[in-house]
Amino acid sequence: METRKGENTRMSKRQMTVVGGGLLGAAIAYGAARAGTSVRILDQGDSALRASRGNFGLVWVHGKGTTMPDYVQWSKEGLRLWPELQNELMELTGVDAGLQQPGGFWLGFDEKDVEARAVALDKINQDGGDVPFQMMDRAELRQYLPGLGDAVVGGSFCSLEGQANPLMLLRALHAALKAKGVDIISGVDIAKVEHDAATGTFVAIAKDGQRWKSDRLVLAAGLGNATLAPQVGLLAPIKPTRGQVLITERLKPFLDYPTNKCRQTKEGTVQLGSTAEDVGYDDGTSADKIEWLARRAVETFPVLGQARLVRAWGALRPLTPDGYPIYQESETCPGAFVVSSHSGVTLAASHCYVLGPWTSGLTQTPREFKSFRGERFLDPNASFSNGY
Amino acid sequence: MATDTFFSIPEPSAAGRVTITFEGEPLSVPAGISVAAALLAGGVKTFRSSVVGGGPRAPYCMMGVCFECLVEIDGVPARQSCLIPVREGMAIRRQIGAVELQFGAGEEA
Amino acid sequence: MNGDVTDLVVIGAGPAGLAAACEARALGLSVILLDEQTTIGGQIYRNIEAAPPDRREILGEDYAAGEKLAAEFRESGTDYRGGTSVWNVTTDGTVDYVAGHSATVTGRCVLMASGAMERPFPIKGWTLPGAMGAGAAQILLKGAGAMPSGPVVLAGCGPLLYLLAWQYLRAGAEIGAVVDTTDVAGYVRALPHAFGAIMGWRDLSKGLKLLATLKRSGVPVYSGASTLAIEGETAVEALTFKHRGKPVRLSASLVLLHQGVVPNTQLSLSTGLEHHWNSAQLCWQPVTDEWGRMGDSALYVAGDSRGIVGALASAAQGRLAALSIAKQLGAAADIAQRGTELKRQLAGHTRIRPFLDALYRPLTEHRVPPRDDVTVCRCEEVTAGQIRSYVDLGCLGPNQTKTFGRCGMGPCQGRFCGLTVTELIAEARGVDPEEVGHYRVRPPIKPVLLGDFVD
Structure with a gap:
């Protein structure tokens, strides 16, 4: 991926509208703005269904992309670019997005799951993934994760993995947008987008009738992409999967590595995740899942029985049928882009440094994006599973 | 104007007294009162230090809302002392910063 | 997690919750009452069953009145579970709580009566040890007979602040000063509501009596104070404020702050049901029907957690909610007569409220x-x-x-x-x-x- 910091000095005077101020929209808008594009973001209000507020915060690759090698490379690139984004945001805004990349563990509670995990990771590398990983039994895991419970039978480790603070990342991006003079318009629900073929321009229309005209249009509206994308000749069959996550009071550091089940944040809180539920657009929490997550946390690390649960949340992952992203420019409405991904943290730096210039029209479509076209879901002979 | 304690309990208690310890020092206090009341009357001014800035904190609401009165009671950290009645022999310590999980023998095996 | 099933689960053992449980039991409903404290009475009747006679004398007759309600409750046959912490309530009546272990009770209806809390008083230095709520200090007085060891400064506004001053004076505590932030505009705001206050003359005369006692006591009172701030390094050293345009600094190690109470809405907010902003009381309150029911859910709210009304009105609201619940569950056919009587009581007890809300509206700069x-x-x-x-x-x-x-x-x-x-x-x-x-x-x-x- 050739588009890097400082290389996009060509100014684009044209106006871009980004629909959605979450992790995707903000990262792309910032990437576009720093490349010289004039950007406005249209964002919803305080009580929107914000997947960015519910992200678990892993910066992660191993185990991803078992059926799509291009996604493995795309995720690895995300991990590689992250430190640059962390530093750039820190320098520009003083906000620490919380990146730590000490490596991370996947933990299994069942021998069969662990065996299947080993097979899947092997396959990724047979397909050219080149993702370093190591399977470990419980005794070995405990050398890195003291206090690991007997319920964990084995796991895998990958040295590339890490974590960040999704909320601080979001704030840092918004502060960076402000610093770059991006126009952030909050509290609007975009109901409609239109393309005027004669002038090659777009109009985004809010529920209350407000209109914004632009030369470029980026749809980063999470679940909202499902209805917006077809209006500009794109396809984004996004459906919600609810994840509930628990979070403890601040604790003194006890967990040096992020795991797929729990991670300790820089502030000291421990996040415990997560469920995968098909409940439509309900982003609530439920007592049975809270109790299940709590019990599993104590099984994973019995010492967590001493920790207090302070918060729980539910959020809706905007998932495509196969779980991989959609990044595509419209052929019928050139200048309109759809971007959908539920890995807004892992891929934040790529969204900024690659998608920002690309949606600005400053770079060619990256080769691997052919795998990320929405039309793949139209194949009548294909079946999809997103792993949730 | 500074005094040794914020509060004192002048009246004799019909319910008798119990002995608790704070940071290892014994305190004789009326039975039936909350740990927070006992500590305030016993001259404790700082109950905990903030997990964020480390500054000293003491009870503010006395009714379970503010979580400023957190102390360690009998080895269990971060308990709301305003909601818990004193018991004979109770061992209380300041809650300094964030809670530290205690790894038991069985948990690291 | 299937636990007990009952007609009514009441959360909170203050006046609203106790009265509701009594009324519901009298109507033949089975009732489980959960409360976070280990003693009944809520904050207003805190420690009512165990407070010694001299302490009751100091606290006054309004406090002592709680004894009758507590006794009625003890006779009511309610399944009382004190020292329990409710962590989840659903709109269909499931209540999850912790008492050493997570447990569940299901009510055909649930009454949330979680009372009031003191309004936050966010000023410089309010996190220092030695700065606490006047209501908190009153809880210390009720629960432990604890009084300030040295001269205490009471600062802010509202009935509870003057009541505490009155109680301290009766108990012989030394009050260094009362710093009253009630502004002149408050009297102007309150004027249109004076008729209601006069109609609620019993409450008004009680309040005037408190203020008169305070005046006679010789305690320095700084009226119309503003711009409060607390000084200190590791504990409170002084309260500073503006009085008649001049800066004042009072040395003190204990400053009791108060600017009214607000509904403790955490429970009702957690249900996701509708709340609205009460611009007179400057707080959120749940939207309910006249009996306290939230929408068409199994949930009711009564007492101060539904909007500040005071102890007696809270009890009336609790009983009204119980009546409606009994009717909803088919346990009472005709609630009109009892309902009318309770509503008349409620109106009497709340007549002075608009006057108090207007007079003691906290200063914007202190909110x-x-x-x-x-x-x-x-x-x-x-x-x-x-x-x-x-x-x-x-x-x-x-x-x-x-x-x-x-x-x-x-x-x-x-x-x-x-x-x-x-x-x-x-x-x-x-x-x-x-x-x-x-x-x-x-x-x-x-x-x-x-x-x-x-x-």
Whole structure:
């Protein structure tokens, strides 16, 4: 991926509208703005269904992309670019997005799951993934994760993995947008987008009738992409999967590595995740899942029985049928882009440094994006599973 | 104007007294009162230090809302002392910063 | 987690909850009452069953009146479960709580009666040891007979502040000063409501009696004070304020702050059901019908957690809710006569309320800190200036400022910063608090040990 910091000095005077101020929209808008594009973001209000507020915060690759090698490379690139984004945001805004990349563990509670995990990771590398990983039994895991419970039978480790603070990342991006003079318009629900073929321009229309005209249009509206994308000749069959996550009071550091089940944040809180539920657009929490997550946390690390649960949340992952992203420019409405991904943290730096210039029209479509076209879901002979 | 304690309990208690310890020092206090009341009357001014800035904190609401009165009671950290009645022999310590999980023998095996 | 099933689950053992349980039991309903404290009475009748006679004498007859209700409750046959912490309530009546271990009860109806809390008083230095609520000090007096060891400064406004001063004087405590922030505008605001106050003359005369006692006592009273701040390094050293245009500094090691009480809405907010901003009482309150029912759910709210009404009116609301619940469950056919009587009582007890709300409306500067360095979120140490900077970044409401700066993420779960943050954002945006909205409160309503979920 050739588009890097400082290389996009060509100014684009044209106006871009980004629909959605979450992790995707903000990262792309910032990437576009720093490349010289004039950007406005249209964002919803305080009580929107914000997947960015519910992200678990892993910066992660191993185990991803078992059926799509291009996604493995795309995720690895995300991990590689992250430190640059962390530093750039820190320098520009003083906000620490919380990146730590000490490596991370996947933990299994069942021998069969662990065996299947080993097979899947092997396959990724047979397909050219080149993702370093190591399977470990419980005794070995405990050398890195003291206090690991007997319920964990084995796991895998990958040295590339890490974590960040999704909320601080979001704030840092918004502060960076402000610093770059991006126009952030909050509290609007975009109901409609239109393309005027004669002038090659777009109009985004809010529920209350407000209109914004632009030369470029980026749809980063999470679940909202499902209805917006077809209006500009794109396809984004996004459906919600609810994840509930628990979070403890601040604790003194006890967990040096992020795991797929729990991670300790820089502030000291421990996040415990997560469920995968098909409940439509309900982003609530439920007592049975809270109790299940709590019990599993104590099984994973019995010492967590001493920790207090302070918060729980539910959020809706905007998932495509196969779980991989959609990044595509419209052929019928050139200048309109759809971007959908539920890995807004892992891929934040790529969204900024690659998608920002690309949606600005400053770079060619990256080769691997052919795998990320929405039309793949139209194949009548294909079946999809997103792993949730 | 500074005094040794914020509060004192002048009246004799019909319910008798119990002995608790704070940071290892014994305190004789009326039975039936909350740990927070006992500590305030016993001259404790700082109950905990903030997990964020480390500054000293003491009870503010006395009714379970503010979580400023957190102390360690009998080895269990971060308990709301305003909601818990004193018991004979109770061992209380300041809650300094964030809670530290205690790894038991069985948990690291 | 199938637990007990009962006609009515009451949460809270203050006047509203106790009265509701008594009324419901009298109508033949089975009742389980959960309360966080280990003694009944809530905050207003705190320790009512065990307080010795001399302490009752000091606290006055309004406190002592709670004894009758407590006795009625003990006779009522309610399944009382004290020392329990409710962490989840659903709109269909399931209540999850912790008492050493997580347990569940299901009510065909649930009455939430979680009472009031003191309004936050976010000024410089309010997190220092030695700064606490006047209501907190009154709880210490009720529960432990504890009194200030040295000269205490009482600061702010509202009936509870004067009542505490009166109680301290009766008990022989030394009051260094009363710093009264009731402003002249308050009297002007209250004037249109004076008729209601006169109609509620019993309450009014009680209040005047307190003020007269205070005046006679010789305690220095600074009326119309503003711009309160607390000084100190590791504990309170002084209270500073403006009085008649001049700065005043009073040395003190204990400053009791108070500017009214507000509904403790954490439970009702957590249900996701509708709340609205009460612009007279400057707080959120649940939307209910006249009996206290929230929408068409199994949930009712009574007492101060539905809007500040005071102890006697809370009890009347509790009984009214119980009547409606009995009718809803088919246990009472005709509730009209009893309902009318209770509503008449309720009207009598609340007649003075608009007058009090208008007179003792806290100063804006003590609700919405003008100074950027004032701590708003005590748990996570987020300042007013930080909240304003997040609004500057485009945050429209408290859930966004929460994610940007952790304000409301600590163990108090936003109880102590919620109102301040909403009002701060409203002021910064120049819109009504109703438009800004409130925290989305989710379970657990109180922090729960993860180990409490393990068998």
